[in-house]
Amino acid sequence: MKLLRYGPPGQEKPALVAPDGSLRDLSQHVHDIDPRTLERKVLDELRALDPAGLPLVEGEVRIGAPVAAIGKLVCVGLNYADHAKESNLPVPSEPVLFMKATSAICGPNDQVIIPRGAQKTDWEVELGIVIGRKAQYVEREQALEHIAGYCIVNDVSERAFQHERGGSWDKGKGCDTFAPIGPWLVTRDEIADVRDLDLRLSVNDEVRQRGNTRTMIFAIDEIVSYISQFMTLNPGDVICTGTPPGVGAGMQPPQFLKPGDRMRLSISGLGEQCQDVVAWQR
Template identity: 60%
Template structure:
């Protein structure tokens, strides 16, 4: 299944994409697409529904992030051997783990906002893993049983904040709108091999990233098992698994995002995102 969320920001409803590419409304069956509904039993119930009997949603309806109420948004750094090489870094002996704040999450086609003072906002197409079953000290052999599905993630990053301002990477990774998720969550039965998916990203029509999950160093079963040693993974948590080469920081000379540009990115079988890049508004929104 291709599951999704649609509607205005903060008021999204659950839906699915039928075989003809039509969005269907699931809100008569579940209240939202969040952790409680991502277990194998719940997904099996949704799979038994006849999409043709579900209400049709207009094609121009906004898509929200494909998972609601995300508890943890965990990212893996330098997890593609060719990306590590372009940044001049060595492949780490254990996964590099950092966080994106859940306030960074936005819809797959929402605007990406360049933070105030930013000169080095960058892009990273990534494969996202959505947890469907609680995982604590799970064995690698059983780890995929804890995965509900996969999605596209743009791990938008401010490189100066991340690398030149001391401390951890997190301050350059979790700015508002730096975590577009979707367009849909594709359940594991539709992705036979998540380690053999083409992935790409373009800025204003120029393709910068053109890679594959084949060059992922630490693969998904290992990552789920590894992370579950240090934290309990809960249904609805998202793991972003790293990016292939072609990021702006790796260009010679480096290239960074500017207001007015457009990003398009996708992962094979998981859909496409399109984001306009905008400057942070001069006046902050009222609380």
């Protein structure tokens, strides 16, 4: 099942993608795609609906982030060995964790704003995990049971803020519009093998990143279990699982985003994002 939210920012309505690709409104069945909707019972009820009997969403509509009221955006850094290498950093022995501000969240096709004073704004296509059940001290063997589904996340990063301004990585990760999510939340049952998903990102139609989740250092179940040892994961929380090689900072010479650029991202079975890059304006 592919769930999404459509409409103007702050006024999004719930919907699903029907087998024929049409969007069908779910407002008569759930208020929103939020943490309550991610409960297994509610997802089963939505899965039992006949999409043909749901109202058709007609015309061009904006797609918002697929989950409302995301409580936490937890990120795993350097989770692909070849990305660690291009970053001139050692392969981690344990997952590297940092947080992205929830105020960075935007729709999958919304504009990405280069922040004031930015010099090195970069791209990162990532597989996102959406938590469906509270996870606290979860063993690896039970970790997947706590996942509602998966989505695409662009972990946009300002490298100068991240590496040259002192402190943690968070400064370069949480700027407004630095977390496009979606277009869909694809429920876990629809992904046959999360360890074999192709990731791709292009800038101005030039492919910059191409990878596969099978080259992750830490697998999905390991990530969920590990994070749950340090913090409680609640329904609606999103985990960004790391990016494959091909980021701008790793190019020779480095290349970064500028106003007028267009990013396009895709992951097998999870749809596609497309963002135009614009300059910050007062």
